[in-house]
Amino acid sequence: MRAMQVTAYDAPLSMQELEMPISAAGEVLVKIDTCGMNFADTLMIKGTYQEKPPLPFAVGMEVCGTVKAVGEGVSDLQSGQRVAAYVGSGGLAEYAAIPAKACVPIPDEMSAVDAAAFLIAYGTSHVALDYKAKMQPGERLLVLGASGGVGLTAVELGKVMGAEVIACARGREKLEVCRAAGADHLIDSETDDIREIVKGLGGADVVYDPVGGDQFKAAMRACNSEARLLPLGFASGDVPQIPANILLVKNLTVMGLYWGGYAKIRPSVLTDSFKTLIDWYVAGKIKPHVSNVVPLDQANDALDLLRTRKATGKVVVRVS
Structure with missing residues (x-):
């Protein structure tokens, strides 16, 4: 699979060919359609964010995609289901193995672009x-x-x-x-x-x-x-x-x-919030504002929009 990775701190991302991940127990393999970009991604690239994955890694904290395989012990998600997830990092890749408990099923009414712009903001x-x-x-x-x-x-x-x-x-x-x-x-x-x-x-x-x-x-x-x-x-x-x-x-x-810290200390805070927000989305009360959608190979341009404050609302990378 392809992924745009950080191979050195404070340097542009580069396209890499990587092995396809495998979903372990409690995980699902997700084919990523879209990835929402955040200002925190620019800090992670510099190595100044509060979480610092080991090099090399792909940035991208929130994704939308389709479940392609289900790991052992996962019963509430199935292959073919559309989900959004907060992943912390790794979103600028064509596939990711994601803990099932981090995935939020999304309604048919929600586009892949809206879903990738939704969770964190x-x-x-x-x-x-x-x-x-x-x-x-x-x-x-x-x-x-x-x-x-x-x-x-x-x-x-x-x-x-x-x-x-x-x-x-x-x-x-x-x-x-x-x-x-x-x-x-x-x-x-x-x-x-x-x-x-x-x-x-x-x-x-x-x-x-x-x-x-x-x-x-x-x-x-x-x-x-x-x-x-x-x-x-x-x-x-x-x-x-x-x-x-x-x-x-x-x-x-x-x-x-x-x-993001609530994912570890009290995940119910996030899941309860998501339920309310998705209900509001379906009811037409809220609608993500996405100023830019760019392809995976132009992810560096997406990050520049955030660094230079040229974007309004969200910037989304279309991965596949």
Whole structure:
């Protein structure tokens, strides 16, 4: 089979011919149709992500495909079934042996492109806003990095969950994408004063932040009492240092979220979230925004779209 692999850190991926994997006990062999790309993939290529697979390896954390073989002990999946899965790495390959418990059957209504763009982005936002922040209808949600892969789903889910949504992104073109996703208010991170605008709107009750840096600091100072802040990543490259005195005075709560970690510590959090999200998809309440779909041999171009912030929503690689 073909796979686009990392053979050296901080270098372009290269196409390799590999042996076909075999599904062991508890696994299924999946023919991968599509792979959703994430900013974390670019960090993994640099060797700076919190998980560091041994070289060589293929990036690609979320996939959609068809079950081709079932390992011993697997009873709830069968050959020919369409599934999506969070795999952590290995998605930029034509086949993968995946633990059956990591696979989510997908409905006929969901395309392979939508399925590959679904799990991490929507899963991260839903777990953050529902399970962690316990956001309530009528609360005011500030989404930083709102035009990105996870940020745009936070805007969309925020509206579905009844929040008043403030979207912060770079440039008017990206902000219009946020408006189309349901944002009530728009902030241009290049030119606008985040703190003053949010305070003028009445302050934030929940802050969703995959950016970090100065934007996190401004958002914190625009929070209402008892607000919840969710640092999800640091796309700015700056991990903010949180002043405890502000947490104390405003009774703020900062909640870290590493969505993938729940696959190990409490997988029911993810599976329960997936059930809700798939129901919302089938009901037409949510729809992934995919700005680019590229073939496997152009996976380096897909990653460049993420590095240069040229994509809006998700970037998907069509593997086969």
